[in-house]
Amino acid sequence: MDSIKSWLARSGMGSVLILALIIIVVFPLTMDLFRLNLVGKYLTYAFVAVGLVMLWGYGGVLSLGQGVFFGLGGYMMAMFMKLEASDPETTKIQSTPGIPDFMDWNQITELPLWWEPFRHLPLALLAVLLIPTLLAFIISFAMFRRRVGGVYFAIITQAVCLILTVLIVGQQGYTGGVNGITDLKTILGWDTRTDEAKYILYFVNAGLLIASILLCRWIQLSKLGTLLLAMRDKEDRVRFSGYDVSMFKVFAFCLAAMLSAIGGAMFVLQVGFMSPSLVGIVPSIEMVIFAAVGGRMSLVGAVYGALLVNFGKTYFSESFPDLWLFLMAALFIGVVLAFPNGLAGLYESHVKPRLGKRKDKPAAGTDSTPSSDAPPATPLHSGAPHGGKPLARTALPDGVQGTSA
Amino acid sequence: MSNTDFVLAVEDLTVSFDGFKAIDALTLYVDRGELRVIIGPNGAGKTTLLDLICGKTRASGGSIKFKNMEMTKMAEHKIVRSGIGRKFQTPSIYENLSVFKNLEVSFPRGRSVFGALGFRCTDEVKTRVQSVADEISLGDSLDVEAGLLSHGQKQWLEIGMLLMQEPELLMLDEPIAGMSVRERELTGELLQRICKGRSVIVIEHDMDFVKRIAHKVTVMHQGKILAEGSMDKVQNDPKVIDVYLGH
Numbered sequence: 001m002d003s004i005k006s007w008l009a010r011s012g013m014g015s016v017l018i019l020a021l022i023i024i025v026v027f028p029l030t031m032d033l034f035r036l037n038l039v040g041k042y043l044t045y046a047f048v049a050v051g052l053v054m055l056w057g058y059g060g061v062l063s064l065g066q067g068v069f070f071g072l073g074g075y076m077m078a079m080f081m082k083l084e085a086s087d088p089e090t091t092k093i094q095s096t097p098g099i100p101d102f103m104d105w106n107q108i109t110e111l112p113l114w115w116e117p118f119r120h121l122p123l124a125l126l127a128v129l130l131i132p133t134l135l136a137f138i139i140s141f142a143m144f145r146r147r148v149g150g151v152y153f154a155i156i157t158q159a160v161c162l163i164l165t166v167l168i169v170g171q172q173g174y175t176g177g178v179n180g181i182t183d184l185k186t187i188l189g190w191d192t193r194t195d196e197a198k199y200i201l202y203f204v205n206a207g208l209l210i211a212s213i214l215l216c217r218w219i220q221l222s223k224l225g226t227l228l229l230a231m232r233d234k235e236d237r238v239r240f241s242g243y244d245v246s247m248f249k250v251f252a253f254c255l256a257a258m259l260s261a262i263g264g265a266m267f268v269l270q271v272g273f274m275s276p277s278l279v280g281i282v283p284s285i286e287m288v289i290f291a292a293v294g295g296r297m298s299l300v301g302a303v304y305g306a307l308l309v310n311f312g313k314t315y316f317s318e319s320f321p322d323l324w325l326f327l328m329a330a331l332f333i334g335v336v337l338a339f340p341n342g343l344a345g346l347y348e349s350h351v352k353p354r355l356g357k358r359k360d361k362p363a364a365g366t367d368s369t370p371s372s373d374a375p376p377a378t379p380l381h382s383g384a385p386h387g388g389k390p391l392a393r394t395a396l397p398d399g400v401q402g403t404s405a
Numbered sequence: 406m407s408n409t410d411f412v413l414a415v416e417d418l419t420v421s422f423d424g425f426k427a428i429d430a431l432t433l434y435v436d437r438g439e440l441r442v443i444i445g446p447n448g449a450g451k452t453t454l455l456d457l458i459c460g461k462t463r464a465s466g467g468s469i470k471f472k473n474m475e476m477t478k479m480a481e482h483k484i485v486r487s488g489i490g491r492k493f494q495t496p497s498i499y500e501n502l503s504v505f506k507n508l509e510v511s512f513p514r515g516r517s518v519f520g521a522l523g524f525r526c527t528d529e530v531k532t533r534v535q536s537v538a539d540e541i542s543l544g545d546s547l548d549v550e551a552g553l554l555s556h557g558q559k560q561w562l563e564i565g566m567l568l569m570q571e572p573e574l575l576m577l578d579e580p581i582a583g584m585s586v587r588e589r590e591l592t593g594e595l596l597q598r599i600c601k602g603r604s605v606i607v608i609e610h611d612m613d614f615v616k617r618i619a620h621k622v623t624v625m626h627q628g629k630i631l632a633e634g635s636m637d638k639v640q641n642d643p644k645v646i647d648v649y650l651g652h
Contacts, residue, residue: 223515223524230499230510237497237563240459241511242485242570251518 011221015300016213023206023303033195040202040270042310043209045070047263049290049302050209051256054216056288057296058225059252060232061149065157066260066287068164069132071279073261075168075175076131078274079115080124081184081192101183106173115174121188128265129258136257137250144246144253161281168276180275184268192269205266212259213299219255220299228252260287293335295344304343409473412437412604413458413574418467420457427453429628430467435574440600442607442615445625446649451608452494454625455576459491460484471574486516490572494579496559498566500552504543507551507562508534511569533569540598541565542591557588561595568599575599576606581614593617624649 007013027039048066056062088098096109103111117123139160143153168175176182184192191197219225231238231245239245268274277283286309294305312331316324339346413435420428427450435441443451456462458469460481469476476484485491499507512533515524538544541561546554551562560580567575580596581589589611596605596618609615615622615636622639624631626649632642639645 219522222522223510223526224518224521226502226506226510227521229501233499233501234497236461236493237499237566238510239481240461240485240491240493241566242482242513242516244480244482244517247518248521 012217012300016210016217019213019300019303020206020210023209024203028199028202033198036202037198037270038310038314039307040198040205041267042307043205043303044263044267044270045287045290045310046209046303046306047212047266048256048260048287049294049306050212050216050299051259052288052291053296053299053302054219054228054259055252055256056291057298058220058228058232059249060228061249061252062154062288063157063253063256063284064154064281064288065159065161065284066256067279067281067284068157068160069136069257069260070264070267070283070287071164071168071274071276072132072135073128073264074268074274074278075181075264076118076124076128076261077265077268078181078184079118080121081187081268082181083111083115083119084187085183085185100176100181102176102179102181103173108173112174125265128261132261132264133254133258136254140250140253141246144249147246149249158281158284161279161284165276165280168279176275178276180273180277182273182275184272187269193272198270201266201270205270208262208266209303212262213303216255216259216299224248224251289332291342293332293342295342295346297341298344301342301344301347308343409434409470410437411435412439412472413606414468414470414473415454415458416468416470418454418457418464418469420453420462420465426628428457428464431625431628431630433623433630435604435606437604438600438602440596440605440607440618440620441623442609442619442621443623443625444609444612444615444649445631448627449625450628451625452578453628455491455578455606455608458576459489461491482516485570485572486513488573490567490570490575492560492563492567492575492577492580494582496556496563498551498554498559498562500550502551503547504538504549504551504554504562505534505547508537508565508569511566513570537565537568540568541595557584557592560584561592564595564599572603574604574606578608579610580607581609581611589614 023039023043028036031039048070052063052066082100086098086100091097091099091101091104094101094104096104099108099111117127139156143149143156148156169178171177186192192201220228227238227243227248231248235245238248264274264278267278290306290309291302292305293309294303295301309328309331313324313328316327320327335342341348411434413433415431415433418428418431418433419426429450431450431454433454443454445451453462457464458471458476460476460479464477467477471484471487471489474487476487476489479487499510502510509526509530512530514530515521534547535544538547541564543554543558543562543565546558551559554562560583564577564580577596581592584592593614596607599605607618619636621634622636623633624639624642624645631648632639632645
């Protein structure tokens with residue numbers, strides 16, 4: 001029992017289990033289908049936030065363009081479902097039956113060649129995973145090879161967002177334009193709009209999210225996770241230890257992109273449409289806010305951040321239709337100013353020590369004596385500049401050292 | 406340029422920043438197993454020379470050959486992998502990671518993205534970390550967060566991180582800066598030990614320390630080599646006394 005406990009604590013699996021319990025058991029039991037479907041939608045944003053924890057929190061690379069990958073994943077899924085919804089029978093009133101309605105409205109008489117692969121589900125699913133990742137690879141490889149980073153990289157990701165939005169809106173005949181791709185009904189004949197399907201999709205989504213968190217946690221605990229943290233701290237030291245720093249950043253960016261794309265595809269399955277309003281600059285920045293509020297070092301925190309901000313958004317916009325945007329902004333500014341490590345940071349610095357104290361009381365004299373954390377006083381120590389002073393252990397949140405999920 | 410027996414052959418190396426020649430047609434050879442100390446007044450180009458060798462700065466002209474391989478066009482991480490380790494002037498360690506992790510990350514395996522994903526901390530790695538940690542007097546502090554070490558210990562830790570890579574050429578930029586007398590002595594002994602089987606280049610200002618460790622001393626001035634040879638010879642060189650030691 002103790003070994004399980006210590007394993008849970010070390011790997012941070014405890015918090016993942018609690019999260020899984022909440023989203024897989026508690027929510028479905030306590031919410032009606034409308035609210036649950038809403039939560040399902042929020043959880044698709046959580047994929048992006050989890051990706052941002054890896055990219056921004058661990059890798060130190062801020063991307064303000066994750067909407068691109070969320071959107072691409074969503075569009076790939078939507079294209080498949082749109083083609084299935086546009087069989088010649090249902091579209092027989094069109095001048096060209098068998099193509100999506102928006103193409104017909106735009107006087108397109110033949111399905112474009114690049115839409116063809118999306119007739120097949122396996123190809124479409126492969127495209128959901130691979131095309132956004134490939135785009136992420138091209139962008140990040142070009143940038144990181146040239147050592148473009150920080151603010152400049154963030155600005156470029158914003159530009160990519162804008163380009164994609166303009167492209168989608170401009171190519172109305174091929175993409176559905178501003179309206180996006182709507183009226184999605186079935187996958188391989190399975191109706192996604194029924195109550196039963198909504199439950200199933202919710203659980204698939206929740207399962208994928210937990211799996212993504214476990215994958216990211218595994219990466220964090222591997223040497224690659226340590227290297228990402230090391231790079232954020234001292235990039236040159238990593239480079240001059242024989243690592244190709246740019247490739248590690250490319251990996252983090254591709255990983256975040258792939259997770260976002262999965263989120264986008266799940267969004268389409270649960271919400272039933274995809275539009276450029278989910279690709280642009282504003283949603284991309286919102287997704288960063290989810291990660292920031294939840295705590296950018298915490299995978300689990302990112303999910304709570306996505307849920308909380310979106311619940312807040314729904315609640316505020318229902319209760320204070322005129323004020324809600326200001327309230328959201330205040331929430332974000334408040335969180336960033338008061339707890340730069342987000343909710344997870346707050347938990348690590350305030351809640352956890354208290355919980356720990358309560359637990360330690362009956363078992364006095366456990367290994368949590370503070371002195372064991374300080375370096376052993378060697379004779380060499382005394383002469384150094386900082387040697388004389390007692391070295392207080394700074395209250396870093398656990399996540400900063402990469403020991404919690 | 407011809408091949409040589411030297412581990413490092415820098416020939417006719419030049420770098421200019423906006424017309425200012427920080428390194429000016431410099432030629433320098435380092436033998437296998439040699440401990441070379443480079444001294445010189447501030448701005449002489451000592452750190453720039455190390456930057457050029459490890460690829461941090463790119464040369465405007467000339468050649469740098471390490472084991473007869475041309476280094477001037479090679480990517481930094483490849484230069485490191487070919488066997489050159491570099492310690493920076495200010496201790497450059499991962500403050501948020503433990504001493505153990507700092508050393509483990511420097512172990513020369515799993516250096517590609519997927520290699521790092523599959524990397525396992527085997528007993529071999531642990532033994533090696535322990536032996537290097539013992540070498541740098543941090544054997545008892547493996548679990549300490551590196552940011553909590555004293556300044557001197559941080560310097561040692563960075564040297565230890567380089568030792569993990571088993572480089573054939575080790576370049577140390579002011580390794581004893583900010584150290585106490587006792588720490589200087591220990592560092593001196595450490596350098597004597599680690600130059601067995603590898604070449605070491607040290608930049609240093611402390612003349613007593615230089616005298617104690619150097620096999621050969623190179624004096625740099627305004628991007629050029631002013632004098633080279635044993636400490637005694639260099640110290641009595643009138644040119645050197647004029648620009649550096651005399652003041």
